[in-house]
Amino acid sequence: MSQSIFSQSLDEYQWKNRLVLVFTEEAENTLLQKQVKLFKQKQEEFKERKLKLIHIIPGKQLELFPAQTAWQDSELFQQKKKDSDFEIVLIGLDGGAKFRETKIVQPKEIFDLIDSMPMRQPEMRRKNN
Structure with a gap:
């Protein structure tokens, strides 16, 4: 599924980082709040995977964590699926899209996917040594 539509x-x-992009129509979104709550419970796992x-x-983007930034102008919203008002996209270190979902995702699903990626294997070996 790797696509570089997001890379530019x-x-x-x-x-440097893997990204979890969460697209919503508005800044305040119930599904976003639920998703962020799940992810915040796993911040160490996020850090370990460079997420x-x-x-x-x-028109805008905001980094939520590990450190929150201010809103920045962005054209990324154009990459969202047209038929959904909530979408999650996992971007790999190479800038390609690795996973897309239009419902809340359990962190373990994303972590398992990342851990199965070839570029993650050496990171895991270094951690265990």
Whole structure:
């Protein structure tokens, strides 16, 4: 599923961070709040996997954690599926989309997917040594 449609807008993260992008129509969204709550319970796992959580609304983006930033202008919302008002996209270190879902995702599902990726294997070996 790897696609680089996001890479130009997210160049600053490529090869440094994996990203979980959450697209919503508005800044206040019930599904977003539930998803963030699940992720915040797993911040250590986020850090270990070099993950950042970014919220995207029309025309803007905001990094939610590990550190929250201010809203920035962004054209990323155009990459969201047209038929959903909530979407999660996992972006790999290479800038490609690895996973897309239009409902709340359990953190373990994302962590398991990342842990199965070839670039994650050496990270896990280094951690265990």
